Amino acid sequence: MLRRVRRYAWFMDAHIPSPASAPLIWILAGEASGDVLGARLMQALRARNPAIRFAGVGGVRMEEQGLRSLFPMRDLAVMGLVEVLPRLRALSARLNEAVQDIEARSPDLVVTIDSPGFALRVLRRIRGLGIPRVHYVAPQVWAWRQKRVKEFPGLWEELLCLLPFEEEFFSKHGLLTKFVGHPVLQSGAETGDAARFYRKHGVKEGAHVLILMPGSRRSEAPRLLPVFGKMLALLRQEMPDVVPVIPVSPVVAATVARETARWPVRPVIVTDVQDKHDAFAAAGAALTKSGTSTLELALAGVPMAVTYRVNPLTAFMARRLIRVPYVAMVNLLAGRAVVPELLQEQCRPSVLARAVRALFEDPEMGHEQKEAFKTVLQGLQGPGGTLPAEAAADAVLQLLAERSQKEQGL
Incomplete structure (x- = not known):
């Protein structure tokens, strides 16, 4: 009996990735709504692959899912064209800190959530690292400053959007975009x-x-x-x-x-x-x-x-x-x-x-x-009735799988 237990234990050890070899996703949220989105995404990803590891920046909800935030998320919670000016130096320091952490960790994939003022700068700075990038929540350039959409090609491998009309808007500009449904439907x-x-x-x-x-x-x-x-x-x-x-x-x-x-x-x-x-x-x-x-x-x-x-x-x-x-x-x-x-x-x-x-x-x-x-x-229902967080998790895992296949030369 003991021999059978040992054989089973060896089998499990051989088929469960060690923590060091498990996929590492670097994830960023810059405000409370993004923190909720990030937590649900982390939960959905872990439901599909319990071995996935996370690093990055988030708030209370994401920390409840096991994230150890690089710095307090509240440091990024600022908005307004004028309101942000007194915080530029501090935000610049946090930007450097985030980029350096990504460089040091070399994650398998980076997910940034909303907060385009900060998140898109992170994506731009890490463009040359060869790490797949996902931006979750489309920048609302369809509402104002539509010309900014020309700045986005090359910033991410996939854009996950919450509103049904956004998929068509960004796709017309040559950006790979997927409508995953609006997370408010999961809010309770x-x-x-x-x-x-x-x-x-x-x-x-x-x-x-x-x-x-x-x-x-x-x-x-x-x-x-x-x-x-x-x-x-x-x-x-x-x-x-x-x-x-x-x-x-x-x-x-x-x-x-x-x-x-x-x-x-x-x-x-x-x-x-x-x-x-x-x-x-x-x-x-x-x-x-x-x-x-x-x-x-x-x-x-x-x-x-x-x-x-x-x-x-x-x-x-x-x-x-x-x-x-x-x-x-x-x-x-x-x-x-x-x-x-x-x-x-x-x-x-x-x-x-x-x-x-x-x-x-x-x-x-x-x-x-x-x-x-x-x-x-x-009109906010996700594709095929899938819950938004699950649809987002599927998109993230698909990119991880594509990277793995590319590295293996398949």
Whole structure:
């Protein structure tokens, strides 16, 4: 019997790659949404090949999957044409650090996720290393500065995109692109439990629960939260039972707590994903920045208005470059103004208060939004009904297999 066990053990040792010979994927995420994408991709890859190793940069979610981040992901969480200027030296140092780590490790494949300002610079710097590269989440050049697409050939072997129209757009420019579906469909945003939210936070059932989503970057939240606070002061005059809820990532949790300490009504700040989804289930309305958060709320069926404010110079430059009629993703995908967009000059307490009150008080508006949400979400399904993370993992593994075959001369 012992001899059989030893023979079986030898067989297993001979067929399971040692840690040193297992594929190494260097993966980069630069903000909270990319961290979630990266974690799901890592999980899907490990489900297919448990021996895969990871190195790179990520946040809490990716670290939960075993990544030891080269440096804190929060160092990269900055946006805006003007806002980034004071951080250029620090970002340049992190860029050098990332490139040097890739050079030293010589991974089998590099995956960069979103954050094009940083990620594409990494891809450009490692172009001569002969390492296959995948960029996950297409740069939104179809929205503004479309001429930039001419800079992309040679930056990656494959582009994985989230929106159905992106595959055609980039393919027309000779870039190998694959639509994998939108990860919001895996978020679980529609699975919340309103009763659990009421119990946990001591909120009276039937209260006007208002979701406020100021952004996942440290440069976003401080710009929107003061306006949200003043809006609440106005809103409470007619809706005294309003309960503001702010779902935040760990990256900005301390900032949000500090910025809201003197609000007329203290918000419920949630950092747990399930708690956020429970809040969605309890909510009657939401006020959110533009971006993926609009799709999360759409999946949860929460009527919303979209708002945003950036540095005036950034706004001036953006308006000259933007080539799409809407900034809210749900509006862009629907091809019409499904939800109100209250941007820049309209991002004022009085305007926001009126919009939120209308969402609570006009059932027809909410019904129309929810019907439009269903159509938008249907268009985000991945190929053949595959979950987005699984489709992305399959694309990554295909590139790894192609590299292996090339090295073996097959």
